[in-house]
Amino acid sequence: MHSKNMILKHPLSVRIFHYLLVISFVPLAVTGLILYFKPFSESTMNLTIRVHVIAGILLTFDALSFFMIGYKRVVLFLSRVFSISGNDFKWFAVLGGYPQKLLLHKKVPVPPMGKYNSGQKLFGVCVFIGGVILIFTGLALWAFPHNLPRGTVALLGHLHTIAAWALTLFLCVHIFLGIYMFDDFKAMFLHGKIPYEEAKEMAPLWVEKEIIPLPKN
Amino acid sequence: MSEQDYKYIENPLHITRREFITITGIITAFLALPSIWIRSVATANNDYIKARTKNLYQDDVQSKIRVSHANKSVARYYKEFGGKPLSRLSEELLHTKYINRTKALS
Amino acid sequence: MNVIAKTYQKGEIPGVIAINASVCKGCDACKRHCPTGAITGMFGATHSIDVDLCLSCGQCLVNCPFGAPYETSDAVDTVISKLNDANVTVVGIIAPAVRVAIGEEFGMPAGSLVTGKLYGAMKKAGIEIFDNNFTADLTIMEEGSEFISRARHAVFGEKGENGEPIGPLPQFTSCCPAWVRFVETQYPSLIPHLSSAKSPQQMAGAVAKTYGAKVWGKPAEQIYTIGIMPCTAKKFEASRPEFKSAFEYQTHINKAKSETYADVDVVLTTRDLARLFKKMKIDLAKEQDYTPEILFAEYSGAGTIFGNTGGVMEAAVRTAYAVITGNELTDVEFKPVRGLKGVKSASVTLKDSKYDKEVTINLAVVHGIARNLKPVIDQVLAGTSPYHFIEVMNCPAGCINGGGQPIQKNGSSWIEAIRPWFAWK
Missing domain, CATH: 3.40.950.10 (Fe-only Hydrogenase (Larger Subunit); Chain L, domain 3)
Structure with a gap:
């Protein structure tokens, strides 16, 4: 913690964005599941969809404001998650070495990764596309179900359901791995920093190419 | 955060101009195409209604007779059977009475 | 239906439309199309229909994006059994709006005018043709x-x-x-303002079983009239107990004896008729144009509009x-x-x-x-x-966009400009 060899991985803006994402997406996932299975009485279902709507609006504002404030970071994020190289195929062939490490306590060689490993890249792609789909279809389903063409609304509904299921399942994996990588968890929820040595092991290409010493001014 | 307790940061300018344009273009297309699509389906909302309306008026234009009182079969009905409009038989067969349903019925 | 319906006479169908709760998403789209606010259930909860308020118009049915509302009365199989009965003359009363919509169910473009093909398909199915446009002209008179x-x-x-x-x-x-x-x-106080003339469908039923019985040379009780309507509320209308004027005419004037029958025995919507044709393996799109000779098929342009x-x-x-x-x-x-x-x-x-x-x-x-x-x-x-x-x-837009018409996926009944409506309660 007091090691001076720390890298600022998540600046404050990213951490605030992530906090807002947590307090909007987790309720959205929970209320979305309730809306899908409809287990409760009329007034409870009404309360559920109200929470869903408010959390959805919060998520929309969160995404929009981060897109504007952290435009450069968004572009960096997109350029990273959408870049595919041969290393990604090698990474998926051994699944990043995680099953071997978790189940067999064996270390296997893993191709060098950038800031995000291939699994995170796939997650990033899904979160971005799925998130955009969820926001657009969700707003349309809330405000225009009565006057957009019926088939279009039904299509938007199906897209919303599919994207929601995909992201909710990804969320479980994300929470598990996020807590498993406890340094990253602390970085995201507390101070934003990770140790230099660990980063070098986890993301050698990133540290090598993109990390610079703090400029003195 | 008075004291900086980290030594390294991410290089903030690591994208070339070309990449920047490409990525922005992709994002714009990603957002613009669905918007164009939804606008086009929304403006076509009443097309099927207009098509049905137009073709029903077309059926009118195609008709040899275009006014009800010139329908020879209707005239034949009144001559052979119904008498004339509002006749006693017409009242019996072709007219009705309405009921107040705000009072409990059944 | 466990609630006692208060706004129905004995014998009437208490509400033609119901909502399938397992399909309903509670999106509130139907409520904006309902003329009386008969759809209950809060935003987000599954909806249901208050039959006492419901007009059976079917606008919720054609506008629900998820297809949750359905019709409670389906007469397709009854009609097929009547068609197979040699003693029964089945008379199909075709409403004007059916001829520009039924082609859609057979893959034709929206609004195709298929009067001739429809007549041909009906003849093939064994249905006598009684064009409701004829009674529309009568209605005008x-x-x-x-x-x-x-x-x-x-x-x-x-x-x-x-x-x-x-x-x-x-x-x-x-x-x-x-x-x-x-x-x-x-608004029961407005009842005197309503024209006392029956709707064309009910006129058609009454004429078919009185004058029509003479034309076809069949006893009235062997004539089975089916209204083929763009409308679900017509199912309700046909079940109104006062619409037995042909029976009353036959028993009082002609002294005929038989069991009571309604003027219009049963109503099929445009969708129902398409289903009937498909069950009987009739492809309307491939039918030849046919012009019936009977006087009940003569109509003016005023009737068709x-x-x-x-x-x-x-x-x-x-x-x-x-x-x-x-x-x-x-x-x-x-x-x-x-x-x-x-x-x-x-x-x-x-x-x-x-x-x-x-x-x-x-x-x-x-x-x-x-x-x-x-x-x-x-x-x-x-x-x-x-x-x-x-x-x-x-x-x-009138009957051409009625609740019994084929459901066009690429449109809705919303005529005004598209505006958001944020559901909450």
């Missing part, structure tokens, strides 16, 4: 004559021929069963003009009542040849009770209505 007598009573104090009471102005049309039920359940909003009014104007002035119109097309504006109004000044005086008639056409009716009806209730004759159709 009856309803138009009634309007003229009401107008002459109001302007010149003319008395009824047999001393019968004459209703007040404005006169409302009575072709739309959902609108009739709307008046009966919401009943399916459009403003059509009844336009047809009435064409005939009323001729009857009042004694001259024929040179241009029969009456454009002010056409189009998709919510409330269309027009006024016609013409010379009454009987009294040799000029009269001005103000007309209004309303379609889409859910969105457009309120101001017009408030004026009538307050006694300040400038109109003398008002056509009301429940469904936006």
Whole structure:
């Protein structure tokens, strides 16, 4: 913690964005599941969809404001998650070495990764596309179900359901791995920093190419 | 955060101009195409209604007779059977009475 | 149905539409299309229908994006069994709006006019053809004559021929069963304003089983009339117990003895008829055009436009003009009542040849009770209505967009500009 060899991985803006994402997406996932299975009485279902709507609006504002404030970071994020190289195929062939490490306590060689490993890249792609789909279809389903063409609304509904299921399942994996990588968890929820040595092991290409010493001014 | 307790940061300018344009273009297309699509389906909302309306008026234009009182079969009905409009038989067969349903019925 | 329906007579179908709770997403889309607010259930919760308020118009059914509402009464199999019964003459009463919509169910473009193919398919299925446009013309004769007598009573104090009471102005049309039920359940004080003329479907049933029985040479009880309608409310209308006038005529005048029968035995929607054809392996799109010889298939252009909003009014104007002035119109097309504006109004000044005086008639056409009716009806209730004759159709754009029509995925009944509506409660 007091090691001076720390890298600022998540600046404050990213951490605030992530906090807002947590307090909007987790309720959205929970209320979305309730809306899908409809287990409760009329007034409870009404309360559920109200929470869903408010959390959805919060998520929309969160995404929009981060897109504007952290435009450069968004572009960096997109350029990273959408870049595919041969290393990604090698990474998926051994699944990043995680099953071997978790189940067999064996270390296997893993191709060098950038800031995000291939699994995170796939997650990033899904979160971005799925998130955009969820926001657009969700707003349309809330405000225009009565006057957009019926088939279009039904299509938007199906897209919303599919994207929601995909992201909710990804969320479980994300929470598990996020807590498993406890340094990253602390970085995201507390101070934003990770140790230099660990980063070098986890993301050698990133540290090598993109990390610079703090400029003195 | 008075004291900086980290030594390294991410290089903030690591994208070339070309990449920047490409990525922005992709994002714009990603957002613009669905918007164009939804606008086009929304403006076509009443097309099927207009098509049905137009073709029903077309059926009118195609008709040899275009006014009800010139329908020879209707005239034949009144001559052979119904008498004339509002006749006693017409009242019996072709007219009705309405009921107040705000009072409990059944 | 465990609730006791209060607004139905004995024998009527208590609500033709119900909502499948497992499909309903609680999105509230249907509520904006419902003319009476009959859909209950809060936003987010599964909806259900209050049958006492429901008009059975089916607008929720055709506009639900998820297909949750369904019809509770389905007569396709009954009709097929009647078609297989050699003792029964099945008569199909085809509404005007069916001919521009049924092609859609067989893969033809939206709005294809398929009168000939429809006749051909019906002949193949063994259904006698009774075009409801014929009775639409009859409706104009009856309803138009009634309007003229009401107008002459109001302007010149003319008395009824047999001393019968004459209703007040404005006169409302009575072709739309959902609108009739709307008046009966919401504004009973307006009942005298409704034209006493039956809807074309009920006229067709009554004529088919009296005059038609003579034409076909069949006893009335062997004639099985099916209304083929763009409308789910017609199913309700046909079940009204007072519509047994053919039976009463046959028993009282012809002294015939049989079990009671309704004027219209059963109603199929356009979708139902398409399903019937498909069950009987008839592909309407591939049928040859066919022109029936029978007099009940002869119709005027005025009868066929009943399916459009403003059509009844336009047809009435064409005939009323001729009857009042004694001259024929040179241009029969009456454009002010056409189009998709919510409330269309027009006024016609013409010379009454009987009294040799000029009269001005103000007309209004309303379609889409859910969105457009309120101001017009408030004026009538307050006694300040400038109109003398008002056509009301429940469904936006008229019968061609009725609740029984094929569901077009690429459109909705929303006629106005597309605006958001944020559901909350």
